[in-house]
Amino acid sequence: MALLENIRLFVRVYELGSMSAAARDQRVSPAVASSRIAALEQHLAVRLFQRTTRSLRPTEHGEAFYAGAREVIEALEAAEGRVAAITGSVRGLLGVAAPLALGRRILAPRIPEFADAHPEVRLRLRLTDRNVDLTGEGLDLAVFLGTPEDSTLKLRKICDCRRVLVASPGYVAARGMPKTGADLLAGHECLILRFPGAAEFRWPLDTPEGTRRFAVTGRLDSDDGAVLTNWALAGRGIALKPLFEVAAHLASGALVEVCEAARPAPVQLVCLTTHRRLQDPKRKLFMDWAVPVLRDAVAAAEAHGPAVQEPR
DSSP states (O other): OHHHHHHHHHHHHHHHTOHHHHHHHHTSOHHHHHHHHHHHHHHHTSOOEEEOSSOEEEOHHHHHHHHHHHHHHHHHHHHHHHHHHHHOOOOEEEEEEEOHHHIIIIIHHHHHHHHHHOTTEEEEEEEOSSOOOTTTTTOSEEEEESOOSOTTEEEEEEEEEOEEEEEOHHHHHHHOOOOSHHHHTTTOOEEEEOOTTOOTTEEEEEETTEEEEEEOOOSOEESOHHHHHHHHHTTSOEEEEEHHHHHHHHHHTSSEEEOGGGOBOOEEEEEEEEGGGTTOHHHHHHHHHHHHHHHHHHHHHHTTSSOOOOOO
């Protein structure tokens, strides 16, 4: 068993490119991770990584060993999954990523229900608004708002989420009410969700000519969608938000909808996983639980928002 765990650790060191990151991923100390890699190298009688004080990279032997090591881990996970399917016992670590606001407000409060129903599953929830690398970050699945760029991922749709452009009444009083996408480009401050790979500074808006992308600008941007909501509430600009995140603020009047003639195109909420991990029963079990939970919660939140726009 020690050899298998050392191989599993090697795979994570290789994929993450860092001994300390792999140690955190596997919940061991860097010293323990280093000694286990050294033990694996001694077992194989080769050096798997070239280490310096600033870098770590696989050797030729490490490159050759990785492909086979990954197959070993995948075969072990598949075998464990087949046994779990027969016995009905689901166990092990499950890594899940979700957007910050949705994760905090909807998913995280309900996670204990799943944990209570499946006491042998250890669940690690990572909240972020950026795109995640499922394999590189050791995650099993991600709840994702948008269209994934990686076409190799397996997608399970949860629901379509309406989006709105919002600002505070004070901002509208001071700067005027934008009605079209062109109005946004004429002197308005747009609050932009920006991180490596983000494209939300090109807002897709429905127009009489179809969906058009408007390259909006603004002085403030953040990689946290909740920060954009707070800035909008403070009168700092216009934010593009999923309706379920701001419906309560719209109902209270703290925010108002702008650009009603050019609403943002809806966005999909989906569960993503890799094909190689799809057969793991704990991943399927979590998705079967999470999809209706999230779908119902989004629908309930949206019900407090502005009236549904009639199709043009």
